[in-house]
Amino acid sequence: MTQQTNKGTALITGASSGIGAIYADRLAAxxxxxxxxxxxxxxxxxxxxxxxxxHGRKVTIVQADLGERDDLARVEGILKSDPAITLLVNNAGFGGVTPLLESNVDRMEQMIDINVTAPTRLTYAAAPAFVARGGGTIINIASIVAVGVEILNGVYGASKAYVLALTQSLHYELADKGIRAQAVLPGATATEFWDTAGLSHANLPxxxxxxxxxMVDAALAGLDQGEVVTIPPLQDGNDWIEYEATRRALSQRFAHSMPGTRYLVAAAA
Incomplete structure (x- = not known):
């Protein structure tokens, strides 16, 4: 049985299996x-x-469907009111492998509810509470499709790109207030996610x-190392550092009152 100093309480969504269940074990340890x-x-x-x-840790379970507004509001209330909570893991989510023309738009809306709306509302519940308590950590499970948008279903990729951008913004706004934010971008991982998405991981190389x-052990190692973005399957971490440096440099080139000259030439023609 693990014996360590109590670090507070971690609230984990999507915790009944797969990545969420492993986070439960590792965080309790x-x-x-x-x-x-x-x-x-x-x-x-x-x-x-x-x-x-x-591990001999206290575990409370909350049965909730985060796609249902009343259930989501109940979890938000826990994050706002429980002063013991120091860590939030936004893990609940599902994906898809079908292209746009083969996807059901109602199913895509459900994906947005779980992958975008739920972590947004839970983050908005947790972040002010963490600031008031003097600190806290928010871990958001994104995906490599946040960067590689061509890999799977477009709505899924867009939802995870949102999670990545939200996390980076959280770090930018709240790091000096004692809040840690980490986006984890798994690649193909051996969980039931793939069955729900419509393609068993057994069919992948x-x-x-x-x-x-x-994946979870690597993500927690990245957290320990202070990473804001952790990509467990990326073999050379400098690749991400260079990518981010290029993105930041490009973002500084948008403040102009006139369109780029390539557009002015086209307009004149």
Whole structure:
């Protein structure tokens, strides 16, 4: 049984299986009490029992569908009111592999509700509370499709690009107020995510599929190293540093009252 100083309480969404369940185990081992949120109450109890037996930490479960406004509001209320919460893991989400013309728009709207609206509202609940409490950490699970938008379904890629941008903005605005923000961009990971998306990870080349345990351990190592963006499958971290430097430099070139000359030439023609 793990014995460490209590680091407060971590609230984890999508905690009944896969990445969320592994975060539950790893964070309990690091000294956190837990609040686990997911739709499947039976599986939540199973995760809670395993964590309590392995680490002796208090685990509270909250059965909630974050696509339902009342359930989402209930979790927001917990983040606002529980002074013990020091860490939020926005992990709940689902994806898709079908192209636009083969996708159901109602299903895409549900994806936006879970992947965009829910983490936004939970972040807006947690961040002011963390500032008032003197500090806190927000971990947002994005995806490599936030950068590689051509890889999977476009709405999924757009939703994860949103999560990445939100996290970077949080760091920019709140780092000096004691708030840590981390975006985690997994690649193909061996979880049930792929079955929900419509393509089992068993159909992918084994060399590109990471174990979920390895992904979470790498993400937490990135957090320990102070990373704002952690990409577990990226072999050379300097690639991201250079990419970010280029993006930042480009963003400084937009403050002009006149269009670029290429457009003026086209207009004259």
């Amino acid at each position: 690091r000294g956190y009490e837990l609040i686990l949120v997911a739709r499947n109450e039976t599986r939540l109890h199973e995760v809670a029992d395993r964590v309590e037996q392995a 084994a060399a590109m599929v990471m174990r979920a345990e390895d």
